[in-house]
Amino acid sequence: MKRLVPVLKKDNVNLELIMLIRTILAASKEIAFRVSQGDLAGVLGSTLDENIQGEVQKKLDVLSNQLLKDMLLDDDSVRAIASEEEDFVVAGHKGAPYIVAFDPLDGSSNVDINGQIGTIFTIYAARDDVADDSELQFAQQGKDQLCAGYVLYGASTLLVMTTGGPTRCFTLDLTHGGYLLTESECEIPVETKEFAVNIANYRYWSEHTKTYFNDVLYASEDYAGSSMRWNAAMVGDMHRIISRGGLFLYPEDSRPGNQNGKIRLLYEANPLAMLAENAGGKATAAGKRILDIQPSSLHQRVPVTLGSVKQVDEFNKVTVK
Incomplete structure (x- = not known):
């Protein structure tokens, strides 16, 4: 080695x-x-x-x-x-x-x-x-x-x-x-049936985000048998995605302070987005490529959709209006 x-x-x-x-x-x-x-x-x-x-x-x-x-x-x-x-x-x-x-x-x-x-x-x-x-x-x-x-x-x-x-x-x-x-070269599969999200926040999500779960993830035959994995540590969920694919979600919600998401752009979203893209995955914030965002503050937060390309695209298709 x-x-x-x-x-x-x-x-x-x-x-x-x-x-x-x-x-x-x-x-x-x-x-x-x-x-x-x-x-x-x-x-x-x-x-x-x-x-x-x-x-x-x-x-x-x-x-x-x-x-x-x-x-x-x-x-x-x-x-x-x-x-x-x-x-x-x-x-x-x-x-x-x-x-x-x-x-x-x-x-x-x-x-x-x-x-x-x-x-x-x-x-x-x-x-x-x-x-x-x-x-x-x-x-x-x-x-x-x-x-x-x-x-x-x-x-x-x-x-x-x-x-x-x-x-x-x-x-x-x-x-x-x-x-x-x-x-030597990590590769994120284009399509998988695993996702990571804190489902306890469902009540605070936008109607578009709820629609993705209700009408796509839980209703579509394409995602029958999907499994949720949640570590309460983005770095752990990211490693699983790097290893075998999946979708990581931390969308914006209605709680005070979370209207722009919870994940920090500088410390978490940007480095993990670069790792995802260079492993064949995709990383977006409200449909925009994370790596193209111009930071506005040191501790800026963004909503994050990251992982296998097909799942990221499908989530954005439903939720970005």
């Missing part, structure tokens, strides 16, 4: 970008160890604080965020970072070439039940026309990402990443401490 760095070099990835990716993955290995220790490391349970999203922080949320923050700010190729857990952009090294955004622990509500969790990250070129700590550093379209990936912590620790070419999967080798290539 091939190690990460030779694979990236063969993909003609810039050496400085490779070193930055290694910094992110060094933090992921530390997080993976803390996850494996669980209550033995005292990382379970919640703090008394809320993050910028208004969500109660888990202890492992705070730890993971600090690990990534400290290691990235120590890397002299990083000009600025943005975290889902931070209110504002944090400046790094003046004149450095890259900026990094991350969700340190997606699915943290699963921590205390030993469920699926992961780290999502994205790298862009830094902008010279705005201040290092400006939100405008990250006001870049998803199609401009230089690298997007996630680390899934589970029975094995997996890295799924693209640097503009194929979406590849690597597995952390605990013996040698490195990520080894285990899937």
Whole structure:
């Protein structure tokens, strides 16, 4: 099996970008160890604080965020970072070439039940026309990402990443401490019969979204035998789609704060959309390609429809008016 760095070099990835990716993955290995220790490391349970999203922080949320923050700010190729857990952009090294955004622990509500969790990250070129700590550093379209990936912590620790070419999967080798290539080109099937959605939100959905479920998914013979899978961690649902196809949905709804969806564009939607597209899938927000959206704020939310092409298209055909 091939190690990460030779694979990236063969993909003609810039050496400085490779070193930055290694910094992110060094933090992921530390997080993976803390996850494996669980209550033995005292990382379970919640703090008394809320993050910028208004969500109660888990202890492992705070730890993971600090690990990534400290290691990235120590890397002299990083000009600025943005975290889902931070209110504002944090400046790094003046004149450095890259900026990094991350969700340190997606699915943290699963921590205390030993469920699926992961780290999502994205790298862009830094902008010279705005201040290092400006939100405008990250006001870049998803199609401009230089690298997007996630680390899934589970029975094995997996890295799924693209640097503009194929979406590849690597597995952390605990013996040698490195990520080894285990899937050279992930491919999302065009059509499947699995979907991931929080059906408990049905009452808040638009009539168009309800119509898709009532008249297409549940009524059509084409989708007879469909199965719902829901991890309450987008990174876990995404990995299942990368592995065997399906549809991930988090539509907008009528609840306060969710009128534009719940998924964050910068930290989740853009990196996962890039991974999906580079694996042959599709990712849209209200029918628009996610990677073409011009960000309007650091913590902007968007509705998400992501996965197998046929299912994404069928959902948009019913719901986008």
